[in-house]
Amino acid sequence: MAANEVAPGWRLSDDPKVTIAAEDVRLRYTVNRSTGGSWWRRGSRKAVTGPVLRGVTMAAREGEMVGLVGLNGSGKSSLLRVLAGLQPATSGTVVASAQPQLLGVSAALVPELSGEENIWLGTLAMGMTPDDAYFAKERIEELAGLGDAIKQPMNTYSSGMGARLRFAISVAADPEILMIDEALSTGDASFAERSKEAMQGLIARAGTVFLVSHAAKTIEDMCTRAIWLDAGTLIADGPADEVANMYRYYAHSIALGKHDAAKKALERATAAHPPALSHT
Amino acid sequence: MTAPSQRSGSQGLRTQWRRAWSARRSGADALSPALRLRLEREFGDISYLRRVGTRPPLREYFTELWDRRHFVWAGARGEAVTRYSNERLGVAWYVLRPLLDAAFYWVIFGIVLQLSRGMENFIAFILIGVFMFQLSSRAITSGVSLIRSSKAMIRAFAFPRAALAVSMILRDFLSSLPAIAVMFVMIMAIPPHEAPNVAWSLFPIVLVLQLALSLGFALFFGWLGALMPDLAQAMSFVSRLLMYASAVIFPIERFLDDPAVLAIVQANPIYIVLDMYRSVLISGAVPPAEQWISLSIWSLATLAVGFILFWRDEERYGRE
Numbered sequence: 001m002a003a004n005e006v007a008p009g010w011r012l013s014d015d016p017k018v019t020i021a022a023e024d025v026r027l028r029y030t031v032n033r034s035t036g037g038s039w040w041r042r043g044s045r046k047a048v049t050g051p052v053l054r055g056v057t058m059a060a061r062e063g064e065m066v067g068l069v070g071l072n073g074s075g076k077s078s079l080l081r082v083l084a085g086l087q088p089a090t091s092g093t094v095v096a097s098a099q100p101q102l103l104g105v106s107a108a109l110v111p112e113l114s115g116e117e118n119i120w121l122g123t124l125a126m127g128m129t130p131d132d133a134y135f136a137k138e139r140i141e142e143l144a145g146l147g148d149a150i151k152q153p154m155n156t157y158s159s160g161m162g163a164r165l166r167f168a169i170s171v172a173a174d175p176e177i178l179m180i181d182e183a184l185s186t187g188d189a190s191f192a193e194r195s196k197e198a199m200q201g202l203i204a205r206a207g208t209v210f211l212v213s214h215a216a217k218t219i220e221d222m223c224t225r226a227i228w229l230d231a232g233t234l235i236a237d238g239p240a241d242e243v244a245n246m247y248r249y250y251a252h253s254i255a256l257g258k259h260d261a262a263k264k265a266l267e268r269a270t271a272a273h274p275p276a277l278s279h280t
Numbered sequence: 281m282t283a284p285s286q287r288s289g290s291q292g293l294r295t296q297w298r299r300a301w302s303a304r305r306s307g308a309d310a311l312s313p314a315l316r317l318r319l320e321r322e323f324g325d326i327s328y329l330r331r332v333g334t335r336p337p338l339r340e341y342f343t344e345l346w347d348r349r350h351f352v353w354a355g356a357r358g359e360a361v362t363r364y365s366n367e368r369l370g371v372a373w374y375v376l377r378p379l380l381d382a383a384f385y386w387v388i389f390g391i392v393l394q395l396s397r398g399m400e401n402f403i404a405f406i407l408i409g410v411f412m413f414q415l416s417s418r419a420i421t422s423g424v425s426l427i428r429s430s431k432a433m434i435r436a437f438a439f440p441r442a443a444l445a446v447s448m449i450l451r452d453f454l455s456s457l458p459a460i461a462v463m464f465v466m467i468m469a470i471p472p473h474e475a476p477n478v479a480w481s482l483f484p485i486v487l488v489l490q491l492a493l494s495l496g497f498a499l500f501f502g503w504l505g506a507l508m509p510d511l512a513q514a515m516s517f518v519s520r521l522l523m524y525a526s527a528v529i530f531p532i533e534r535f536l537d538d539p540a541v542l543a544i545v546q547a548n549p550i551y552i553v554l555d556m557y558r559s560v561l562i563s564g565a566v567p568p569a570e571q572w573i574s575l576s577i578w579s580l581a582t583l584a585v586g587f588i589l590f591w592r593d594e595e596r597y598g599r600e
Contacts, residue, residue: 085333086598095307095329124351125437
């Protein structure tokens with residue numbers, strides 16, 4: 001298709017627009033209490049967990065590939081779920097230029113159906129016409145690269161294969177905002193290269209990609225910008241390589257049990273790359 | 281990069297998503313004035329932003345649902361075909377299961393308990409009851425677990441969740457088609473043979489009303505099941521209760537002396553549906569007008585209430 005048929009908003013302009021913004025997002029999970037209290041009351045009373053997100057304010061623009069780093073339980077996945085609108089925040093606002101597409105770690109879509117049929121259902125679920133879905137199918141199979149396994153039921157897939165297929169389906173829909181929650185960490189080297197290319201394609205078409213990983217290396221390789229989350233608070237927000245490097249040092253200090261050094265690393269990171277919108 | 285072909289294929293999708301998205305509540309004024317000013321100063325106009333996690337207005341919801349009609353159809357057809365794919369007899373179970381049910385109830389209630397005394401065609405009575413009842417009862421029992429069983433799809437893709445309920449009803453309808461065909465054959469083949477007559481042409485109309493009722497039930501119980509997951513445990517009881525209260529296997533009105541209870545049973549929409557099928561197929565008579573009216577009211581009201589409730593909680597279905 002000729003370039004002039006492409007709507008102007010869908011190419012990366014010199015002045016990238018904001019695609020998603022979050023203000024003072026706080027989150028506590030509500031769970032059913034399973035211990036304590038009289039037995040006839042148990043289960044009906046709600047208990048809340050400690051804060052998972054403690055007031056996150058941030059914005060992302062077109063053409064950005066944002067990495068989220070942090071230890072396990074720091075709130076990375078929760079933040080993505082809130083940004084994607086799957087988990088309502090306890091308080092705070094999230095606004096976006098399009099419905100974000102979140103790619104989580106769960107393996108199968110409809111486990112009894114084959115990969116092919118899941119592609120068909122998935123593309124139609126996103127609103128494609130059967131014609132579009134027919135043409136998209138080939139691209140998806142190529143990107144997923146599963147070979148003959150595409151004809152097997154999806155409950156026979158390994159977690160890596162499931163993630164590849166779901167990634168390929170999501171990218172085929174050309175979402176403006178794509179969020180990937182560890183889903184690619186199970187892929188092998190050949191897929192890593194292809195998925196990187198596909199994501200860069202999205203970004204060139206004025207998209208924004210969020211990538212969660214606790215491997216600093218992945219963030220360094222793939223992203224243009226990194227956000228560091230610790231215990232539900234933004235620690236740093238800046239160029240991917242610098243933030244990832246600082247995070248690596250911090251995680252190393254924690255692993256060695258040097259808590260003073262880790263604490264200083266947090267302070268240094270905040271001083272070097274303060275989260276831009278936190279104090280408005 | 282394979283950009284050109286990729287764009288031409290997905291161009292329509294982004295347009296469609298933009299349209300759907302722009303119907304949502306405006307987001308820029310949801311931000312605090314300070315942040316809004318700052319974003320506008322640094323990045324320009326932000327009025328196109330919309331709030332994430334809000335449901336679309338009802339009219340746009342219908343449009344989006346219509347855009348997913350191919351998804352609804354593919355989901356219904358796919359699952360109807362693969363449902364018994366693990367069994368050796370495969371699709372034959374669509375017919376065998378209701379047949380076995382009907383034979384079982386006929387032996388217990390017709391032969392052992394002799395409830396058939398004084399009925400002109402007890403076999404047809406049981407066949408119609410058992411075969412047509414499952415269309416409604418399945419809508420309720422699987423409606424309760426609708427959201428839970430589709431969690432992976434809900435998390436992976438953004439689409440109006442009501443599409444799942446429509447797909448489920450359509451799937452149940454498709455998979456009960458062979459059973460309905462067998463029911464007709466048996467009514468005609470087993471003595472006293474019922475011969476096709478003009479009244480039989482009313483059958484599809486009753487069926488459409490029953491499907492509308494089922495969709496309403498699926499939406500309502502889908503909403504209720506997402507609100508109270510415990511309900512799934514109570515469903516086998518509910519469907520058994522419904523079975524006896526709807527005169528599926530024996531004419532319950534013979535055992536009820538209390539006029540109030542009888543009135544409740546006869547107002548039950550599934551009872552009305554089955555009674556209408558029986559008037560049409562066994563007696564060859566046109567069902568009375570009040571049955572048509574009350575079934576239509578039931579169907580439309582359940583559909584409307586179920587849809588509104590389901591749509592109101594749209595944003596909750598994806599949460600943990």
